[in-house]
Amino acid sequence: MARRVLIAEDEPSIVTSLEFLMRRAGFETRTASDGEEALQLVSTFRPHLVVLDIMLPRRSGLEVCRLIRADASLAGTRVLMLTAKGGSRDHERGIEAGADDYLTKPFSTQELVARAQALVADPVLRLAPGAGPAEAP
Numbered sequence: 001m002a003r004r005v006l007i008a009e010d011e012p013s014i015v016t017s018l019e020f021l022m023r024r025a026g027f028e029t030r031t032a033s034d035g036e037e038a039l040q041l042v043s044t045f046r047p048h049l050v051v052l053d054i055m056l057p058r059r060s061g062l063e064v065c066r067l068i069r070a071d072a073s074l075a076g077t078r079v080l081m082l083t084a085k086g087g088s089r090d091h092e093r094g095i096e097a098g099a100d101d102y103l104t105k106p107f108s109t110q111e112l113v114a115r116a117q118a119l120v121a122d123p124v125l126r127l128a129p130g131a132g133p134a135e136a137p
Contacts, residue, residue, distance in 0.1 A: 002028040003120045006047040008038035008064065009082070010056055014105075018051060018082075018112075025113045035059025042068060047077060048120045051112075054083040054094065062097045069098035078119040082107065 005027040007018045015031050022029045030045045032038035034057040042050065042064075050068065054061040061081060068074050079101075081094040086104035094102045101115050 002026055003049065004028045004030070004045060004047040005049045005051060005116065005120075006030050006032060006038065006041050006045060007051045008032045008035070008056060008061065009051070009053045010034060011053075017109075021109055021113055022051075022116065025117065027116070033057070035061065035064045038064050039067060042074065042077065049078045049080060049116055051080050051082050051116065052099070054081060054085050054090070062093060065094070065097040065099055080112075080115060080119060082112070 003026070005022050007015060007022065007029060009015045009018060009031070010033050015033070019029050019031060030041050030047070032041050036058040038050070038052070038056070039059065041047070052061040052064060056064070061083065065079050065081070068077055068079060079099045081099040081102045082105065083090070083094070084105045091102050100119055103112060103115060
């Protein structure tokens with residue numbers, strides 16, 4: 001079964017690149033161009049991983065991340081912040097919001113794919129069947 005990734009990014013060229021990378025790595029993908037759309041897709045698509053920009057229209061990535069973490073049914077959903085905000089305080093805010101990892105733009109495509117694969121492969125986060133998005137293999 002392919003792992004599902006939601007790419008929440010408002011820059012079309014980055015979305016195209018990320019979607020290509022994630023599909024080539026074997027992920028099933030969906031995209032959202034703003035925070036509201038991202039929250040809707042998290043509920044319906046049930047991704048294993050959300051690649052989340054901080055600076056999104058309608059709701060920030062930080063707010064989206066906090067709302068994902070507040071929903072017990074999404075406990076197995078991993079969040080990778082991918083943002084141009086590279087300051088140490090920005091990084092702290094991302095982790096405080098509940099992000100599992102934080103990567104700044106510009107980024108290495110190989111590093112992004114490696115981090116994404118590591119996040120969804122973490123056996124500690126696998127839940128009982130039906131309990132969330134991260135089914136056991």
